[in-house]
Amino acid sequence: SQTIHQWPATLVQPVGSPLSLECTVEGTSNPNLYWYRQAAGRGLQLLFYSVGIGQISSEVPQNLSASRPQDRQFILSSKKLLLSDSGFYLCAWSVPQVPAMEKLFFGSGTQLSVL
Amino acid sequence: RKEVEQDPGPFNVPEGATVAFNCTYSNSASQSFFWYRQDCRKEPKLLMSVYSSGNEDGRFTAQLNRASQYISLLIRDSKLSDSATYLCVVNIGGTYKYIFGTGTRLKVLA
Numbered sequence: 001s002q003t004i005h006q007w008p009a010t011l012v013q014p015v016g017s018p019l020s021l022e023c024t025v026e027g028t029s030n031p032n033l034y035w036y037r038q039a040a041g042r043g044l045q046l047l048f049y050s051v052g053i054g055q056i057s058s059e060v061p062q063n064l065s066a067s068r069p070q071d072r073q074f075i076l077s078s079k080k081l082l083l084s085d086s087g088f089y090l091c092a093w094s095v096p097q098v099p100a101m102e103k104l105f106f107g108s109g110t111q112l113s114v115l
Numbered sequence: 116r117k118e119v120e121q122d123p124g125p126f127n128v129p130e131g132a133t134v135a136f137n138c139t140y141s142n143s144a145s146q147s148f149f150w151y152r153q154d155c156r157k158e159p160k161l162l163m164s165v166y167s168s169g170n171e172d173g174r175f176t177a178q179l180n181r182a183s184q185y186i187s188l189l190i191r192d193s194k195l196s197d198s199a200t201y202l203c204v205v206n207i208g209g210t211y212k213y214i215f216g217t218g219t220r221l222k223v224l225a
Contacts, residue, residue: 036215043215043216049211049212096211104159107158109158
């Protein structure tokens with residue numbers, strides 16, 4: 001069965017520090033991968049999605065970036081965090097072109113607090 | 116106008132009540148529709164897909180109205196454990212983008 005791992009669960013970082021969040025998927029090949037952010041009391045905002053290794057689409061201009069160095073690995077990064085980067089970051093995957101599997105499945109999320 | 120809109124609630128209902136949520140979407144190219152459940156500080160979990168003909172899963176019924184561009188979720192015989200935020204999700208046809216509504220909070224009261 002497919003599983004998705006996301007870490008760390010909680011992170012407290014000072015303003016201006018770098019960020020690296022990692023997500024890996026097991027049990028499937030060539031998944032679509034996503035990074036979402038949920039600010040306190042707000043909906044999920046799509047940040048990046050990827051349909052293959054090295055292929056990244058950005059939805060919102062910001063100081064974040066994403067990379068997909070391996071098929072089932074998705075990394076969210078920042079060189080310098082801002083206060084506004086605080087939020088709940090969620091990695092997700094879906095299986096493309098398989099109608100019964102087109103649903104999104106989420107990792108357990110990372111609660112990031114930038115102080 | 117937001118791409119996917121939901122009433123934020125909260126909906127406070129007694130145990131055993133029936134409650135309905137609506138969600139509207141603006142992009143007529145939307146192709147797939149889902150309801151997710153999210154507990155506080157947890158990841159969203161798929162509750163059910165929404166099919167054109169309507170579908171039911173136990174106490175939950177989902178319906179889609181493409182002409183009016185809205186989706187509904189009906190929960191019958193509410194349980195305390197149904198308390199959560201319910202997210203409406205739309206997949207834009209021809210893309211890999213899933214757009215989330217801001218969610219509707221449900222509180223089932225004893």
